[in-house]
Amino acid sequence: MYKPFGRILYGGDYNPNQWPKEVWEQDMEYFKDARINSATINVFSWAKIQPSEEEYYFDELDEIVDMLSKENYDIVMATSTGAMPSWMYRKYPEVGRVDYQGRRHKFGQRHNACPNSPVFQKYAKAIAEQLAKRYGSNPHVTCWHISNEYGGECYCENCEKAFRVWLKKKYGTIDAVNKAWNLEFWGHTVYDWDEIVAPNALGDGMENGTDTAFAGLSIDYRRFMSDSMLENFKMERDAVRPYVKDTPITTNLMGTYKFLDYFKWSKEMDIVSWDNYPSYNTPWSFTAMSHDLMRGLKDAPFMLMEQTPSQQNWQPYNSLKKPGQMRAQSLQTVAHGADTVQFFQLRRSIGGCEKFHGAVIGHVGHNNTRVFREVKQLGEELERLGTSILGAVNEAEVGIIFDWDNYWALEYTSGPTEDLTYVNQIHQYYKYFYDKNIGVNMIPFDADFSKYKIVVAPVLYMVKEGMKEALTEYVQNGGILITTFMSGLVDQSDNVYLGGYPGPLKELAGIWVEEIDALAPEQINTITFTDGTSTTCNLLCDLMHLEGAECLARYASNFYVDMPAITRNQYGKGYTYYFGTNMNKDGIAKVLEMAVQAANVAPVISEATGLEVTCRKAENCTYYFIFNFKDQVLPLPSCFDNCTDLLTGQIVTAGKMMKQYDTVLISMPN
Numbered sequence: 001m002y003k004p005f006g007r008i009l010y011g012g013d014y015n016p017n018q019w020p021k022e023v024w025e026q027d028m029e030y031f032k033d034a035r036i037n038s039a040t041i042n043v044f045s046w047a048k049i050q051p052s053e054e055e056y057y058f059d060e061l062d063e064i065v066d067m068l069s070k071e072n073y074d075i076v077m078a079t080s081t082g083a084m085p086s087w088m089y090r091k092y093p094e095v096g097r098v099d100y101q102g103r104r105h106k107f108g109q110r111h112n113a114c115p116n117s118p119v120f121q122k123y124a125k126a127i128a129e130q131l132a133k134r135y136g137s138n139p140h141v142t143c144w145h146i147s148n149e150y151g152g153e154c155y156c157e158n159c160e161k162a163f164r165v166w167l168k169k170k171y172g173t174i175d176a177v178n179k180a181w182n183l184e185f186w187g188h189t190v191y192d193w194d195e196i197v198a199p200n201a202l203g204d205g206m207e208n209g210t211d212t213a214f215a216g217l218s219i220d221y222r223r224f225m226s227d228s229m230l231e232n233f234k235m236e237r238d239a240v241r242p243y244v245k246d247t248p249i250t251t252n253l254m255g256t257y258k259f260l261d262y263f264k265w266s267k268e269m270d271i272v273s274w275d276n277y278p279s280y281n282t283p284w285s286f287t288a289m290s291h292d293l294m295r296g297l298k299d300a301p302f303m304l305m306e307q308t309p310s311q312q313n314w315q316p317y318n319s320l321k322k323p324g325q326m327r328a329q330s331l332q333t334v335a336h337g338a339d340t341v342q343f344f345q346l347r348r349s350i351g352g353c354e355k356f357h358g359a360v361i362g363h364v365g366h367n368n369t370r371v372f373r374e375v376k377q378l379g380e381e382l383e384r385l386g387t388s389i390l391g392a393v394n395e396a397e398v399g400i401i402f403d404w405d406n407y408w409a410l411e412y413t414s415g416p417t418e419d420l421t422y423v424n425q426i427h428q429y430y431k432y433f434y435d436k437n438i439g440v441n442m443i444p445f446d447a448d449f450s451k452y453k454i455v456v457a458p459v460l461y462m463v464k465e466g467m468k469e470a471l472t473e474y475v476q477n478g479g480i481l482i483t484t485f486m487s488g489l490v491d492q493s494d495n496v497y498l499g500g501y502p503g504p505l506k507e508l509a510g511i512w513v514e515e516i517d518a519l520a521p522e523q524i525n526t527i528t529f530t531d532g533t534s535t536t537c538n539l540l541c542d543l544m545h546l547e548g549a550e551c552l553a554r555y556a557s558n559f560y561v562d563m564p565a566i567t568r569n570q571y572g573k574g575y576t577y578y579f580g581t582n583m584n585k586d587g588i589a590k591v592l593e594m595a596v597q598a599a600n601v602a603p604v605i606s607e608a609t610g611l612e613v614t615c616r617k618a619e620n621c622t623y624y625f626i627f628n629f630k631d632q633v634l635p636l637p638s639c640f641d642n643c644t645d646l647l648t649g650q651i652v653t654a655g656k657m658m659k660q661y662d663t664v665l666i667s668m669p670n
């Protein structure tokens, strides 16, 4: 079990440099009272610690580190390169990014460095090394945090040149590039590497930024940009490493964030950390899925680097967290694999765009607040929970494939509908398992599928090299594969597989999709199952023929009435279910239920309940987290009667009713 920390880190981003010293002293008192034991510092302090090209100024940071060390904090030390100092822009304008419209940006914002600027690289590496030299041997610095929320993109000349180098390495010859991107189309053939142009609105990208004339080119640019920023991460990590021994090095990710291939990134990170900012209307199943994805990156416990204790400031409607909601949200994170609970931030700033972003200590300046009391309560409960949960694993019999290449490719595709969004599709299938309290691992395209009884691959549009063979072997040996419309269509360069859809999955699914109909938002169709029940469908309808599969449901209307819509194909010892259309929730549940029965997949507890029940297995016991995220009172399942709630220390009486956001944590011996 991977246990990088000696306790559950509880704390968050802290910027005492924005405050006079007397406030620091007061903060230490308040935070101790709330059982805060960790602080993430120096996230945006580059300008402060390097006021010019030649000067470093560490006095204030030394004082902060000393203060936190004396108080026995776990310090998460950031390298501060998430926002560049102004002098760097003034002297070297090339450090700024060029955007999709081709505009060179001036000083401003954050996440603003051109990843391929040698000047940025030089100074970022230097500051990371300086920090590591100075604080690397401090035993209280227990985690290194490179930069902050990497993201965005750059289309400058440095990037364009670096892209050509990246392509040369990948393809070898210019002919291979022409072939991969199918540049014969529109006569876009290139004869020299220097003719390759970054695909923004001035090149082959469409004006709207979401479409492209050549998806192969644009997908490669996304891969290249993700790799470029990953090189930035690796450069700082490698600068820090010699001074910090095996102290874990991370950077904070952002869940289903589109632009970076996090599965690739996670291979370079010691531990995954991420920032969880659900909106007022984000389904709890979506947050759970995001946690499972972040855990799935390394198939290991992760850090919750940021969440707000009360409200955000940057969403359209920044609702307050209701009493108990922050506690439930935090514990849901732990339930899905987090070994830390950290906030952004510990004290609310007085200016800048995040001045209304929630914090443990608000603008009133004292701790007599609802938010503080809730933070303190959770701190006490986590302290009571102790350390045996650290490293505990989330087990799952169901794997859902999540793949960033596929995410990019599917959403670049021009046609058949503009309403298809990758993450929402994945979530629809995840939600079924979530509602049933069936554990799910979010897995990469090249996972070991044999670990799972069911593998779900929704909208597996891009089938990359090796996947056909791996999925075939999986099903042949008794696995159950569930896939859907918009699957098996293109290779890794976005060129269509010839010979009929769904290309490499055709034999496995035992079907041939001849045409794909798109339904406008106001249009729906109905499908009828063989047992006579019906359900509605929308978005896309495959017109398919059975080539060995059995039909589970047929269309009830349109000119393709009676054609198969949902199928199942036995292949070797296993089965492939194919969803030819986007069914409503009940339809999806009906077919997934068949698969769950056939695969004998068990939920976390056998009792049906509207509560979330998630478990983590430690060395000697299993922890059951029970949440009520519904706006109605629900009974605690009877299997937990007379157990001790580890959060409160109280025995749970039979028939206990749970209100919204009530949370119970119970352990049972393995």
Ligand SMILES: [Zn+2]
Pocket: 097, 098, 114, 115, 116, 117, 154, 155, 156, 157, 158, 159, 160
């Ligand atoms: Zn650039």
